[in-house]
Amino acid sequence: MNIIVCVKQVLDPEIPPAKFKIDPATKKVIPPPGVPPVISVFDERAVEAACRLKDKQGGKITVISLGAAQAAEVVKHTIAMGTDEGFVLQDEAFEDLDSFGIAYVLGKAIEKIGAYDLVLCGRQSADWGNGQVGSILAEIMGIPVVTLACDIEAADKKLKVKRIVKDGYEVLEAPMPSLITASSELGLPRLPAGMRIMIAARTQVPVWKAADIGAQGPELDKAKAHTEVTGLSVPSRKTECEMISGDSPGQAAENLAAKLAKLL
Amino acid sequence: MSPVSATYWGIPGYAIFWVLFAIAAVLFAQRLYFLFRLMRLGKAENRFDNLGQRIKAMLVEVIPQWCNLKTVTRKDIAGIGHALLFWGFSLFLISYIIFIGLAGGFGASSAIEGTNFEVVYFSILDVAGVLVTIALIMAAVRRYIIRPERLEASAEAGIILILVFVLMALNVAVVGFGYSAHDINASWPPLGSALAGYLSGSGLSQGTLEAVYQAMWWLHYLVIIGFMVYIPRSKHLHILVSPLNILFRPLGHKVVLKPIPLEEAEYFGAAKIEDFTWKDLLDLYSCAVCGRCHASCPAQLSGKSLSPREVVLNLKEHLLETGPGLLAGKAEVPPESKAKTMIGDVVTEEEIWACTTCGACQEVCPVSIEHIRKIIELRRNLVLSQNKMPESAQLMLRNLQSRGNPWAGVQSLRLRGDWTSGLDVKILAEGDKARTLFWVGCTGALVERNVEATLAMARVLKAAGVNFAVLGDAETCCGDPARRAGYEFQFQMMAEQNIATFKSHGIKEIVATCPHCYNTIKNEYPSYGGDFKVVHYTQLIADLIRRGKLKLTKELNSILTYHDPCYLGRYNGVYQEPRRALQAIPGANFKEMERSKNNSFCCGGGGGLMWIEEQPGTTKINQMRTEDALKTGADTVVTACPYCLQMFEESIEHKDIKDSLKVKDLVELVEAAMKQP
Ligand code: SF4
Ligand code: SF4
Numbered sequence: 001m002n003i004i005v006c007v008k009q010v011l012d013p014e015i016p017p018a019k020f021k022i023d024p025a026t027k028k029v030i031p032p033p034g035v036p037p038v039i040s041v042f043d044e045r046a047v048e049a050a051c052r053l054k055d056k057q058g059g060k061i062t063v064i065s066l067g068a069a070q071a072a073e074v075v076k077h078t079i080a081m082g083t084d085e086g087f088v089l090q091d092e093a094f095e096d097l098d099s100f101g102i103a104y105v106l107g108k109a110i111e112k113i114g115a116y117d118l119v120l121c122g123r124q125s126a127d128w129g130n131g132q133v134g135s136i137l138a139e140i141m142g143i144p145v146v147t148l149a150c151d152i153e154a155a156d157k158k159l160k161v162k163r164i165v166k167d168g169y170e171v172l173e174a175p176m177p178s179l180i181t182a183s184s185e186l187g188l189p190r191l192p193a194g195m196r197i198m199i200a201a202r203t204q205v206p207v208w209k210a211a212d213i214g215a216q217g218p219e220l221d222k223a224k225a226h227t228e229v230t231g232l233s234v235p236s237r238k239t240e241c242e243m244i245s246g247d248s249p250g251q252a253a254e255n256l257a258a259k260l261a262k263l264l
Numbered sequence: 265m266s267p268v269s270a271t272y273w274g275i276p277g278y279a280i281f282w283v284l285f286a287i288a289a290v291l292f293a294q295r296l297y298f299l300f301r302l303m304r305l306g307k308a309e310n311r312f313d314n315l316g317q318r319i320k321a322m323l324v325e326v327i328p329q330w331c332n333l334k335t336v337t338r339k340d341i342a343g344i345g346h347a348l349l350f351w352g353f354s355l356f357l358i359s360y361i362i363f364i365g366l367a368g369g370f371g372a373s374s375a376i377e378g379t380n381f382e383v384v385y386f387s388i389l390d391v392a393g394v395l396v397t398i399a400l401i402m403a404a405v406r407r408y409i410i411r412p413e414r415l416e417a418s419a420e421a422g423i424i425l426i427l428v429f430v431l432m433a434l435n436v437a438v439v440g441f442g443y444s445a446h447d448i449n450a451s452w453p454p455l456g457s458a459l460a461g462y463l464s465g466s467g468l469s470q471g472t473l474e475a476v477y478q479a480m481w482w483l484h485y486l487v488i489i490g491f492m493v494y495i496p497r498s499k500h501l502h503i504l505v506s507p508l509n510i511l512f513r514p515l516g517h518k519v520v521l522k523p524i525p526l527e528e529a530e531y532f533g534a535a536k537i538e539d540f541t542w543k544d545l546l547d548l549y550s551c552a553v554c555g556r557c558h559a560s561c562p563a564q565l566s567g568k569s570l571s572p573r574e575v576v577l578n579l580k581e582h583l584l585e586t587g588p589g590l591l592a593g594k595a596e597v598p599p600e601s602k603a604k605t606m607i608g609d610v611v612t613e614e615e616i617w618a619c620t621t622c623g624a625c626q627e628v629c630p631v632s633i634e635h636i637r638k639i640i641e642l643r644r645n646l647v648l649s650q651n652k653m654p655e656s657a658q659l660m661l662r663n664l665q666s667r668g669n670p671w672a673g674v675q676s677l678r679l680r681g682d683w684t685s686g687l688d689v690k691i692l693a694e695g696d697k698a699r700t701l702f703w704v705g706c707t708g709a710l711v712e713r714n715v716e717a718t719l720a721m722a723r724v725l726k727a728a729g730v731n732f733a734v735l736g737d738a739e740t741c742c743g744d745p746a747r748r749a750g751y752e753f754q755f756q757m758m759a760e761q762n763i764a765t766f767k768s769h770g771i772k773e774i775v776a777t778c779p780h781c782y783n784t785i786k787n788e789y790p791s792y793g794g795d796f797k798v799v800h801y802t803q804l805i806a807d808l809i810r811r812g813k814l815k816l817t818k819e820l821n822s823i824l825t826y827h828d829p830c831y832l833g834r835y836n837g838v839y840q841e842p843r844r845a846l847q848a849i850p851g852a853n854f855k856e857m858e859r860s861k862n863n864s865f866c867c868g869g870g871g872g873l874m875w876i877e878e879q880p881g882t883t884k885i886n887q888m889r890t891e892d893a894l895k896t897g898a899d900t901v902v903t904a905c906p907y908c909l910q911m912f913e914e915s916i917e918h919k920d921i922k923d924s925l926k927v928k929d930l931v932e933l934v935e936a937a938m939k940q941p
Binding site: 012014015016019032033034035036038039077080188190191192193194195196197198201 | 526527528529532647648649651653658661662665666667668672679680681736737738751753754756757
C-alpha cells in the first residue's frame with residue numbers, strides 16, 4: 001500500500017505568547033530566534049495514521065512538505081516516526097500561497113511521486129487553521145475525500161473510515177485511492193522509537209522546486225488568489241477570576257451551575 | 265593416626281574418603297559449570313581490562329571485609345558479624361585443607377600430628393570458632409528476633425547458620441575425643457583440651473572414645489563436603505561468586521550504561537534474560553540477599569513496589585528457570601515459565617519506572633551489584649521497542665525529541681536564552697571561540713525558580729572575575745533524561761551534537777550547575793569523543809573561596825543543612841567542596857542530616873522521575889527528604905541541583921511550612937554572603 005502524507009511545518013505552539021511578534025506591514029509572524037519549527041499536530045496524526053496502516057499491512061509512506069528549507073526537519077521527524085522518504089517543496093513561487101495554491105502545488109508533487117492508494121492530510125494546520133487544503137487537493141486530483149477520520153482500516157482495495165461527527169462517529173467506506181484528513185481523536189502520535197531517530201538525523205531530504213514538479217499554472221499567481229489577509233494580530237488574553245460562593249457546598253455548586261449556564 | 269588410615273567393614277578409609285570426595289567434587293563442579301554456561305548466555309562485555317588493578321582492588325575490598333564494614337552504622341552492625349564470619353571461616357577452610365585434606369586424605373598425618381604448628385593452629389581455631397559462633401548468634405537474633413525489613417527469614421538462611429554452627433562444634437568435639445582417645449594431655453588448644461580432660465575423667469573406655477572420635481571425624485568430613493555441594497545450590501553461592509563480581513565491577517565511574525551499537529536489531533534493550541551482559545548475570549549469582557539495597561531504596565521506602573533486592577532475586581530465579589531450556593537450544597521453556605515475559609511477569613513496568621537511579625542500592629551493596637543499568641536496559645526495551653511508558657514519560661521524551669528540552673507547558677514560558685537578558689554575559693555566536701563554557705542546562709535556563717539560581721551563578725562568576733561564555737538559545741539538553749528513561753538513541757544524538765558544538769567553539773572547560781549535566785558530560789560524553797574538563801560549580805566556588813577570589817563577608821545568621829544530590833555525591837564523589845563553601849559563610853551554623861554524603865536520600869527527581877508521575881497512593885519521596893531536613897532543626901536546606909531545588913520547593917509548599925524551612929541553591933547563599941553590609 002502506497003501512502004502519501006502532506007505535512008506542514010509550523011511555529012512551535014509552545015512558544016510563550018509574549019514572544020510572538022507580528023510585522024504589521026507584511027502581516028506576517030516574525031519567528032523568535034532559536035526556536036525550531038515543529039510539525040503541525042494534526043499532520044502528525046496523519047503520519048501516525050499512515051504508520052499504523054503500514055504496521056498492519058506493510059507498504060511505503062512518502063511525505064511531502066511545502067514550506068521553507070527548515071521543513072526538512074519536520075520531514076525527518078516523520079521518518080523517525082516510521083515513514084520511508086520525504087521531499088520538501090520549496091520555491092519563491094510557493095511563498096504566501098492560499099489554500100488553493102497550496103493544494104495545487106501538493107497535487108503537482110503527488111503527480112510526480114506517481115502511484116498511490118491513499119493521501120493523508122491533517123484536518124487543518126496548527127497555525128492558520130483554514131482546514132481547506134485536504135478537500136481542495138482531493139478535488140484537484142479527482143478522488144473522494146473523507147475528513148475528520150479517527151480510525152482507518154484498509155482491506156480489499158477499500159478504506160473503512162471512522163469519521164468524527166458532532167455526537168460520535170460514523171463509519172464510511174471509500175475506494176482506493178482516496179484522500180483522508182486525520183482528526184485529533186486518532187490518538188497520540190507515536191514516540192519515534194528504535195534507531196529511527198538516528199536514521200532520520202542522517203537522512204538528506206531532497207528539495208523540489210517549482211520546475212522539478214512542473215508547477216507553472218496560473219494557480220501560483222498571487223494576484224488571482226482566492227483569499228487575502230487583511231489583518232493579523234496577537235490575540236490579547238485576559239483572565240478574570242471570580243470566586244463563586246454559597247452557604248453550603250451544595251449551594252455553591254448551584255450558583256456555579258447557574259453562572260456557567262449564563263456563560264454558555 | 266588419622267581415622268582415614270583405619271579400615272571399615274573391610275573397606276580402607278582412604279577409599280571411603282576419596283570416593284566421597286569425588287562425588288562431592290563432581291556435584292560441585294557440575295553445578296558451577298551449569299551456572300557458568302548460563303552466565304555465558306549473556307551478551308559480551310569487556311571487563312578484563314586492567315586485570316592487575318582489578319585483582320588488587322578486589323583483594324583490598326574482600327580480605328579486610330571493607331565490602332561489609334563500609335555499611336556499619338550505629339543501627340546496623342551486621343557488617344561486623346559478617347567480617348567475623350568471613351575471617352573465622354577462612355581460617356577453618358585452610359584448616360580443612362591441611363588437617364583433613366593433607367593429614368587425612370593424603371596420609372600426611374604423621375608429619376602434622378603433635379607438631380607445634382598443629383597446636384597453635386588449633387588454638388587459633390578455638391578462638392575463631394568462638395568468634396564465628398558469636399557472629400552466628402548475632403545473625404540468628406537479627407533474623408529471627410529483631411527481624412529488620414531488609415532481611416527475609418528464609419529457611420536457607422537458617423540451614424546455613426545451623427550448618428556452620430555444627431562445623432564449629434564438631435571441630436572442638438573431634439579434638440576433644442581425639443585427644444582423650446589417644447591419651448594426649450595438653451592445655452592447648454583450650455576448648456579441645458578442656459573437653460578431652462573432661463572425657464578422660466568421665467570413665468568412658470578407651471575403645472568407646474576412639475569409636476566416637478572416628479564417628480565425629482567422619483561426620484565432620486561429611487558436613488564439610490556436604491557444605492561444598494550445598495553452597496552453589498543455595499543463595500550462599502555468593503561465597504564463591506561475589507569476589508569475582510567485585511573483581512569485574514566497573515573501574516572508575518560506578519554506573520556504566522552500555523551504548524547500543526548503531527545497527528538494526530530485532531529489538532533494543534533487554535526483553536529476555538539473555539539480553540543482559542554476562543556481568544549482569546554474574547551480578548544475579550552474587551546477591552547475598554542481605555537486603556541492604558532494599559532498606560536504602562527511596563522507591564521502596566516510600567511505598568512503591570520496586571525493591572532492588574527483589575529485582576535481582578526475581579531475575580536470578582528467571583535465569584535459573586529459563587536457562588536450561590536456552591542451553592538445550594530449545595525455544596520452549598518449562599511449562600510454568602512458558603507464559604512468563606521478563607518485563608511484566610518477572611519485573612513489572614511499575615517497578616521499572618519507579619527507579620530514580622539514585623544509586624543508593626549500588627552504594628550499599630556489599631558485592632558490587634549494578635542494579636541501575638539493568639533497570640535502564642528494561643526501560644530501553646519498553647521505550648525503543650515496545651513504545652510503552654507512562655504518559656508523563658512520553659510527554660517528556662517527545663519534548664526532548666522535538667524541542668531539545670524536557671520541559672513543556674507552563675514551565676516553558678521562556679526561551680532558553682531569556683535569562684541572559686539584562687546581564688552582560690558573552691553569548692557564543694557561530695564561529696566564536698571561548699575556553700570556559702558555563703553550561704546552564706534546561707532546568708536552569710527554563711524553570712522560573714531555577715533561573716534565579718542561574719542568575720546568581722552568573723553574577724558570582726563575574727564578581728570573581730571568571731572569564732566565561734554561554735551558549736544561550738543554542739544550548740540543548742545534555743541528554744540525561746533521555747538516557748535514564750531508556751531513550752538511548754536520542755541521547756546518543758544529543759551527545760554527538762553537543763560535542764560538535766563544544767568543539768566548534770574551541771571549548772576546553774565546562775562549568776555545569778546541574779549535577780546531571782555534569783555527570784553526563786564528564787563521564788558519558790568521553791565514549792562519544794567528547795573529552796573536556798568538566799567541573800561542578802560547587803567545586804569551582806570552593807576553589808574561588810580558597811584562593812580568595814570570592815570573599816564571603818556578610819553574616820548570614822542561619823542554621824543550614826546540606827542535601828547531597830545523588831549525581832554529585834554518590835555518582836561523582838563530590839561531598840567536601842559544597843560543605844567547605846557553606847562553612848565559609850560567616851554566621852552559618854551547619855548541621856548534617858542523618859542520611860548524608862554517600863548515604864544521602866534521593867529527592868525523588870532523578871532518572872527522569874522529575875517528569876514521570878510517582879505511583880499514586882504512595883508517599884512522595886521529596887516529602888520524606890524534607891522531613892529529614894526538618895529533623896536537623898535547620899531553617900534552610902541547601903542543595904546544588906536544580907531538580908533537588910524544585911523537589912524541595914514543591915514539598916515545602918505542599919507541607920505549608922514556608923515559614924520554618926526554605927530551600928536555597930548553594931550559589932544563592934554564596935551570593936548573599938558576598939554582598940557588602
Ligand atoms: S537506584 Fe535508587 S531508586 Fe533505583 S533501585 Fe536503586 S535505590 Fe532504588
Ligand atoms: S543486591 Fe546487593 S545489597 Fe541487594 S540484597 Fe543482593 S547483595 Fe544485598
